[in-house]
Amino acid sequence: MPLFVLLSLYIFVIGLVFGSFLNVLIARLPRELSVVYPPSSCPQCGHRIRFYHNIPLIGFILLKGRCRDCGGKISVKYPLVELLTGVMFLLVFLKFGISLYTLKYFVFVFLLLGAGLTDVFTAADPEFECGIIPDTYTLGGAVVGVLFSFVTYPGITSSLIGAAAGFLSLWVPAFLYKKFRRQEGMGGGDIKLMMMIGAFLGYIPVYFIVFGSAIIGSLLGLPLVILKKDKNYMIPFGLFIAVAAVVYIFFEAQIMNLMLPERL
Ligand SMILES: [Zn+2]
Structure with a gap:
């Protein structure tokens, strides 16, 4: 794979990770909660989210949009925020380069x-x-x-x-x-x-x-x-x-x- 494509893909993944962090900020900052503690949990049953389900986009797909513990629906806005951040980071990189x-x-x-x-x-x-x-x-x-x-x-x-x-x-x-x-x-x-x-x-x-x-x-x-x-x-x-x-x-x-x- 050409280096540029590889680098673009890498930037996109970095964007997804920042999008995942953004989800935490969006949920906690307006409620004046700590953004580092506690770790993410299901808003419905309170079960802590397993680290491999916390992987941006992939976690949501693996879980088919439902909590592993209570079966409650996970809002589609989480993967959408991740995707949007990933796409925005990629567009910035494509426009401004290294x-x-x-x-x-x-x-x-x-x-x-x-x-x-x-x-x-x-x-x-x-x-x-x-x-x-x-x-x-x-x-x-x-x-x-x-x-x-x-x-x-x-x-x-x-x-x-x-x-x-x-x-x-x-x-x-x-x-x-x-x-x-x-x-x-x-x-x-x-x-x-x-x-x-x-x-x-x-x-x-x-x-x-x-x-x-x-x-x-x-x-x-x-x-x-x-x-x-x-x-x-x-x-x-x-x-x-x-x-x-x-x-x-x-x-x-x-x-x-x-x-x-x-x-x-
Ligand atoms: Zn749950």
């Missing part, structure tokens, strides 16, 4: 997946009042984004301005909305997520991502509200921000030409 940018975007995509998926899963979970985006991804991620900018594009100045621009781009509308409508429109998690994105990508993409997420939000959010039959249903806006940021990293050149045509 470079520091691949490492940077592995981390960035992992944080976006964590933030976006936790937001949408907690929004759908009756245990929570609305979608939650844990600070670990956003505030922790912003620090990591700034650190990467010492050694990668867009550089530390743009990264710091980006973090501020990201924060303000959603804080200002949220503040105005609250002032005039006297109710919460945008969660603090969304604002911190946009700050993290600015720290990773610099200030220029912030405008596109705010704009892009608003478009995705109105395309997908409106049907969601209608489906839920609840006009106060809080759409998981963090998910749309994360999707817009992922689109940006893969189509940066095309988007920039579209937004700043005089640069051509």
